[in-house]
Amino acid sequence: MPVMASPTSPTSTLTLTDPGVSRVLSSLDQLSSKAGGNSLDLVFLKDLLESTDFISLLKVHEKVTTPESPSLDARFVDASDLLTEVCDELQDVYTEDGQELLCLLLRPHFKALLQAHDTIGQKEFLPELPEVPHEVDEDDESAIKLVRLVKGQNEPLGATIHLNEETGIVRISRVLRGGAADRCGMIQVGDEVQEVNGTGVSGMQADHVIKLLSNAVGPIVLKLVPAVADDEEDSEVKMRVRAQFTYNPTNDQSMPCKEAGLAFSKGDVLLVVSMTDPTWWQAKLQRDPKMRAGLIPSRELQEKRSAVLKASSWQNNNTKEAKSQRSWFSPRLNKKSKKNRKCSQTEDDSELSLTYEELSLYHPQGDRFRPIILLGPLGVGRSTLKRLLIESNPGHFKSPIPHTSRPRKGSEVNGEDFIFISKSEMETEIENKKFLEYGEFKGQYYGTNIDQVQVLIDQGSACLLCPQPQALKVLRNGEIKPYTILVKPPDLDEFRETRCSAENANDETLLTDEEVHDLIAAANQMEALYAHYVDHVITNGDLQRTVNELGEIIHCLENEPQWIPAQWLT
Numbered sequence: 413m414p415v416m417a418s419p420t421s422p423t424s425t426l427t428l429t430d431p432g433v434s435r436v437l438s439s440l441d442q443l444s445s446k447a448g449g450n451s452l453d454l455v456f457l458k459d460l461l462e463s464t465d466f467i468s469l470l471k472v473h474e475k476v477t478t479p480e481s482p483s484l485d486a487r488f489v490d491a492s493d494l495l496t497e498v499c500d501e502l503q504d505v506y507t508e509d510g511q512e513l514l515c516l517l518l519r520p521h522f523k524a525l526l527q528a529h530d531t532i533g534q535k536e537f538l539p540e541l542p543e544v545p546h547e548v549d550e551d552d553e554s555a556i557k558l559v560r561l562v563k564g565q566n567e568p569l570g571a572t573i574h575l576n577e578e579t580g581i582v583r584i585s586r587v588l589r590g591g592a593a594d595r596c597g598m599i600q601v602g603d604e605v606q607e608v609n610g611t612g613v614s615g616m617q618a619d620h621v622i623k624l625l626s627n628a629v630g631p632i633v634l635k636l637v638p639a640v641a642d643d644e645e646d647s648e649v650k651m652r653v654r655a656q657f658t659y660n661p662t663n664d665q666s667m668p669c670k671e672a673g674l675a676f677s678k679g680d681v682l683l684v685v686s687m688t689d690p691t692w693w694q695a696k697l698q699r700d701p702k703m704r705a706g707l708i709p710s711r712e713l714q715e716k717r718s719a720v721l722k723a724s725s726w727q728n729n730n731t732k733e734a735k736s737q738r739s740w741f742s743p744r745l746n747k748k749s750k751k752n753r754k755c756s757q758t759e760d761d762s763e764l765s766l767t768y769e770e771l772s773l774y775h776p777q778g779d780r781f782r783p784i785i786l787l788g789p790l791g792v793g794r795s796t797l798k799r800l801l802i803e804s805n806p807g808h809f810k811s812p813i814p815h816t817s818r819p820r821k822g823s824e825v826n827g828e829d830f831i832f833i834s835k836s837e838m839e840t841e842i843e844n845k846k847f848l849e850y851g852e853f854k855g856q857y858y859g860t861n862i863d864q865v866q867v868l869i870d871q872g873s874a875c876l877l878c879p880q881p882q883a884l885k886v887l888r889n890g891e892i893k894p895y896t897i898l899v900k901p902p903d904l905d906e907f908r909e910t911r912c913s914a915e916n917a918n919d920e921t922l923l924t925d926e927e928v929h930d931l932i933a934a935a936n937q938m939e940a941l942y943a944h945y946v947d948h949v950i951t952n953g954d955l956q957r958t959v960n961e962l963g964e965i966i967h968c969l970e971n972e973p974q975w976i977p978a979q980w981l982t
């Protein structure tokens with residue numbers, strides 16, 4: 413039997429072929445002549461580079477890294493059969509050596525070894541990935557990426573998809589950590605899936621696409637249109653959250669390093685880049701993603717702090733009662749209001765644990781539009797803006813039909829002007845918290861029922877609402893998915909200028925300077941309290957400009973993906 417030379421054996425015939433190492437050796441020679449051949453370090457290094465161990469390692473490295481290196485396929489995979497044949501032959505050889513060899517070959521360990529060799533030799537360890545097609549549709553202007561990944565037989569793809577029923581577009585909606593899709597590192601949330609192993613998925617039923625993906629085994633080629641990246645930093649973002657509180661690290665006694673803290677305001681969207689420390693997360697502000705990450709209290713820490721705050725405010729119940737009855741109107745405007753508006757929900761935010769609200773990407777659904785809430789103090793102009801939007805596109809924008817307990821008048825049509833129900837029915841619905849808000853006028857109820865909002869969503873209209881802020885608690889859920897715009901008044905000068913030049917301007921509509929100051933203060937206070945529910949803030953100065961701005965915001969809302977509370981999508 414041939415005896416293999418050990419790599420360290422002095423009889424080894426290995427020679428150095430690596431040009432890089434040869435260059436280093438020749439420069440060592442030059443150095444050693446300059447150093448007079450005395451430097452021990454140089455001698456040591458030269459010996460090391462010329463040692464057979466090192467040269468063997470280099471050869472191994474070269475083999476592994478050379479793409480053209482011979483494949484690792486087994487030469488033959490029938491060693492067990494060969495063994496049987498050899499043993500048969502040896503039965504007839506009666507020499508001592510022949511019998512000794514037969515004994516050796518018949519040993520169960522040897523047989524098992526050859527069986528193992530054959531089994532491994534038949535396995536395909538390097539999966540044959542299908543060729544990425546060269547021909548790309550030249551008419552298709554969108555950039556595409558072809559992702560090849562290998563998934564085990566019972567292994568899920570590790571990504572969820574979302575089918576837009578209107579457009580038939582299938583997108584990646586989640587990539588699960590550590591799954592096959594995540595490991596390949598090329599699949600992002602929002603990518604549009606065009607083909608799976610050459611089969612087009614556009615227009616396919618969602619369950620067919622899921623089946624196609626989950627049934628595919630081994631190598632899979634996905635043709636994807638990359639999602640439009642929000643920012644370059646996206647890949648390092650672990651979670652996107654909206655802050656429900658304002659934070660200033662300089663006032664935080666337990667912050668380990670105040671300079672490393674990140675200040676943010678209620679409503680700011682934060683990109684959390686590290687959550688490894690259970691007490692202090694690292695985050696950036698979405699509006700300034702290029703800045704370095706700073707420390708923020710983790711959700712766990714903030715929940716504890718918020719529980720302590722809640723306990724102390726609970727002792728002061730009377731103050732809370734006063735807050736829940738807060739009026740968003742200056743006294744004169746309040747008197748002008750015909751109805752005394754109330755909300756089904758009167759809890760204050762102090763009831764909530766104010767930490768972070770996790771956000772997920774939501775893709776517009778085509779024919780289901782998110783209702784738009786115009787928030788703002790009375791007199792800022794929300795009804796006017798709502799009316800102008802409806803006039804601009806009456807087939808699209810709608811306002812829910814209000815309910816009333818008062819009797820129908822002459823030409824009024826039930827279900828068009830109002831939904832007429834009895835007082836007791838209305839009281840039951842109020843009890844059941846079905847009204848976003850309701851009011852009493854001359855002993856009769858008027859109110860907006862949440863079901864009417866749902867009716868508009870289901871019929872494919874863009875529902876416009878101008879409720880009091882307390883109604884947000886009824887509206888903000890996964891069924892309704894509202895988009896909230898805070899309408900603020902401009903400063904006193906611009907307010908004067910724009911309101912005086914309005915077509916309907918008269919002594920009744922024009923506010924005194926004091927009332928404008930009250931209005932501005934009420935808007936600021938509303939922003940301070942509800943910023944974490946607000947998606948956009950606009951200033952209602954010039955009327956036409958504000959209507960145009962609203963139109964643009966709503967156009968984006970209906971056509972572009974948006975970040976919404978993650979729990980609305982579960």
Ligand SMILES: Nc1ncnc2c1ncn2[C@@H]1O[C@H](COP(=O)(O)OP(=O)(O)OP(=O)(O)O)[C@@H](O)[C@H]1O
Nearest residue numbers: 790791792793794795796910911914921953954955
């Ligand atoms: N941008 C604007 N320029 C000029 N006048 C405006 C503007 N916006 C609103 N107005 C006028 O201000 C007055 C108050 O507006 P509006 O009634 O729409 O306020 P509101 O906040 O909706 O209050 P309410 O809840 O009572 O309807 C109206 O006379 C309206 O015509």
